[in-house]
Amino acid sequence: DAGVIQSPRHEVTEMGQEVTLRCKPISGHDYLFWYRQTMMRGLELLIYFNNNVPIDDSGMPEDRFSAKMPNASFSTLKIQPSEPRDSAVYFCASSLHRGPAIETQYFGPGTRLLVL
Amino acid sequence: AQTVTQSQPEMSVQEAETVTLSCTYDTSESDYYLFWYKQPPSRQMILVIRQEAYKQQNATENRFSVNFQKAAKSFSLKISDSQLGDAAMYFCAYRSAENTPLVFGKGTRLSVIA
Numbered sequence: 001d002a003g004v005i006q007s008p009r010h011e012v013t014e015m016g017q018e019v020t021l022r023c024k025p026i027s028g029h030d031y032l033f034w035y036r037q038t039m040m041r042g043l044e045l046l047i048y049f050n051n052n053v054p055i056d057d058s059g060m061p062e063d064r065f066s067a068k069m070p071n072a073s074f075s076t077l078k079i080q081p082s083e084p085r086d087s088a089v090y091f092c093a094s095s096l097h098r099g100p101a102i103e104t105q106y107f108g109p110g111t112r113l114l115v116l
Numbered sequence: 117a118q119t120v121t122q123s124q125p126e127m128s129v130q131e132a133e134t135v136t137l138s139c140t141y142d143t144s145e146s147d148y149y150l151f152w153y154k155q156p157p158s159r160q161m162i163l164v165i166r167q168e169a170y171k172q173q174n175a176t177e178n179r180f181s182v183n184f185q186k187a188a189k190s191f192s193l194k195i196s197d198s199q200l201g202d203a204a205m206y207f208c209a210y211r212s213a214e215n216t217p218l219v220f221g222k223g224t225r226l227s228v229i230a
Contacts, residue, residue: 031216033216033217033218035218042220042221042222042223043207043218043220044220045217045218048216048217050216056217089159091161093161093218095216097216103149103211103216104151104163104166105211105216105218106163107153107160107161107162109158109159109160110159110160110161112159
């Protein structure tokens with residue numbers, strides 16, 4: 001399996017621009033997570049989906065952030081308009097629910113975002 | 117809310133020696149899962165080892181093992197025969213059996229000295 005795929009790997013943009021991050025989960029996985037990593041706050045959950053349905057978006061910083069999962073193999077995280085404080089590494093992770101079995105989250109390589 | 121604490125921001129170990137990274141957590145739940153992830157300079161998050169809370173036996177993966185003390189809410193990672201490739205940030209993470217997002221500690225940066 002190719003693992004979780006994220007694009008782009010690096011993004012540099014100017015304040016006010018729209019940024020779209022993309023994620024392809026591992027085939028067959030039914031949970032998808034978006035995390036953000038910063039020096040100040042560490043790794044924190046933004047939102048997660050189960051079977052393409054958003055379950056918890058309480059970690060989304062504000063209305064400038066939105067996430068969608070139109071199908072089981074694709075998700076986007078959009079920031080509009082972007083601000084310098086959004087600079088971070090954004091990770092996508094996926095996992096498979098198997099009842100009582102452990103459900104390990106597998107992470108993509110991350111997208112390093114820099115907003116100037 | 118659950119919290120995960122890694123009290124050692126940085127650790128160092130001589131190559132071929134053994135090092136233990138500490139992790140404590142706070143939860144009122146009885147069923148949960150614990151993980152150690154490694155993050156090398158490439159930023160990739162790599163699963164090192166995992167432990168189910170209902171299992172008394174400590175998990176082991178090759179040179180990596182854990183000391184899981186449920187009553188003390190402690191989950192330390194032991195790396196034996198340390199190698200240069202072990203140098204990375206190590207994150208301890210908690211996941212509830214009922215809620216799937218991971219709660220991470222702040223991480224421990226491990227340096228391996230040749």
